[in-house]
Amino acid sequence: MSAVEVRDVTVRVGEQALVDGVAFDAPVGGFTAIVGPNGAGKSTLLRAVTGIERAASGMVLLDGVDLLALPRRQRARIVALVEQDATTELPLTGRDVVRLGRSPHESLLGGGDADAASIIESALARAGATDFAERDITTLSGGERQRVMLARALAQQPRVLLLDEPTNHLDLAAQLDMTSVVRSLTDGGVTVIAAVHDLSLAAAHADAVVVVQHGRVAAHGPTLETLTPALIGDVFGVRAEWTRNPLTGRPLLAIG
Amino acid sequence: MTRVAVTATVLGAALVASVTVAIALGSADLGVGEVWGSIVSHLGGTASPLDALRDGIVWELRLPRVLTAALVGAGLAVVGVVMQAITRNQLADPFLLGLSSGASLGAVSVLLLGVGLLLPVAAFGGAMIALVATLSLASVGGPLTPGRTILAGIAVQSFAAALTSFVIFWTATGDSYRDILSWLLGSLAGARWPAVAIAGVAMLVVGVPLMFSGRVLDGFAFGDRSAAALGIPVAGVRWTLLAASALLTGALVAVSGAIGFVGLVLPHAVRLVIGPGNRALLPLSALAGAVFLVWADTLARTAFDPRELPVGIVTALIGAPVFAILLLRRRSVG
DSSP states (O other), rough: OEEEEEEEEEEEEEEEEEEEEEEEEEETTOOOEOOTTTSHHHHHHHHHHHHHTOOSEEOOOOTEEEEGGOOOOHTTTTTEEEOTTTOOSSOOOHHHHHHHGGGGGGTSOOOTTTHHHHHHHHHHTTOOGGGSSSSEEEEGGGHHHHHHHHHHHTTTEEEEEEEEEEEOOOHHHHHHHHHHHHHHHOOOOOOOEEEESOHHHHHHOOOOEEEETTTTEEEEHHHHHHOOOOHHHHHHOEEEEEOOOOOOEEEEEEEE | OHHHHHHHHHHHHHHHHHHHHHHHOSSHHHHHHHHHHHHHHHHOOOSSSSOOOHHIIIIIIHHHHHHHHHHHHHHHHHHHHHHHHHHHHOOOOOTTTHHHHHHHHHHHHHHHOOOSSSSHHHHHHHHHHHHHHHHHHTTTTTTOHHHHHHHHHHHHHHHHHHHHHHHHHHOSSSSSHHHHHHHHHHOOTOOOOOHHHHHHHHIIIIIIHTTHHHHHHTTTTTTHHHHTTTTOHHHHHHHHHHHHHHHHHHHHHHHHHHOOHHHHHHHHHHHHOOOHHHHHEEEEEEEEHHHHHHHHHHHHTHHHHOOOOHHHHHHHHHHHHHHHHHHHHHHHOO
């Protein structure tokens, strides 16, 4: 199975390595969860894979091409990132924001993107943000804004979608929606790599997991085989046991 | 027609009408028809319908002055939009961030101290130094928040203004207070055809290209990282656009002194009508800025005729309350 190959990515600030030689394969068309305690370097890693944070070394290979070596605009047509807490003071409408996602595809003066309108509408629909298309982004709730930002990323038509804590601001129903959106994307061949806090969510939905601790990969592999109670104890410092979600039959983490 | 198209049409018509009516207004009684007659005769090389004195008032005094006002107003409004987007600071303005006063200092250094540079080049140098000083001061010991940027801008602006005043006092004789006021508050009283040429070339070479930066500026709405994720080379774009802003500000200040608040007021007014997207905002703010400064200058020269106010007093009387309203509307300046 082909994969997005993250190879020895290192990000330094001064002497300190925030991300230190991280390497893993994320299967193409799969959902790879990045888990780890706060401050482990998950967000920095995602930014480095997007090319926003300059990696001191490393490569991100897709079909043998190093994404980090591509020109920025070209990379932005392949990789999109939804960050946590993206805010603006400008009273842009939801649709204005989603339109920004087309900018890597447009010519410098804004032309040359004939299908933009339909791509924007379908991105809004897939992210469940159509209701916010006319709304002022500064008046939306955190969860509503998160959907608009996801729609913006979808408008980039990326092959690799990176999500930083995608369910963070979402209420319970919206969390379920988000996981089904992610599933529909991976079914369409998009490779999703997401930093997630909720290990149950990772276990229930992710195809593979990368456990990050102190900027390094502590473990990597199929979700349940990797996230053993012993490893969770080591990395997160809690006692944990897997049970079954009585409603869905999926794995559920009990901690204590 | 879309809202943008309607606004563009209205502002375009308003600009043409404002230029003609503004030329007609003033101490020598002129009709709009006579103004057009004189302008057409000069452009076509035919005989003017006006006598030599009144024709001279139109062609040698008022027309270049009104055109300079339009060009300076348009340019300052464009610089305001660019700086507000790049610094993500709704309060950014070339005057408030110290660029205009820095440019004044550069210009005065050439005129009075005989520094061997072209006037607009020296003004650009002054604006660029002021810009770097403001941004460096604002980013010492913390992130570049809007509040800190404004405070740093006030410090740089005050310092450059003090130096400008000092240079004028040190070198000038007798009438120096008038020069000081012109450079610090801005005045179009001395604007003749060379001023039109300087401001016009600056608008053509720098202002018009800046007007096409809307797509890139929009990408900055959610900050630098978000812009980078959309494929924008953030650092390069930021410094290119800021340097272009300083260059344009320098050229405009070289002909008009440091006129404040145009870059703050007009973009906000236009946003209220057409929304925040920068693509349409840039050219429409330019049109609105041109109309605004033509009328502000006409008011400055006619309100207390035969005495003239520096036009910066008029723009500040309108702009400072707008600035206050914007401050009040912000939840936190940070």
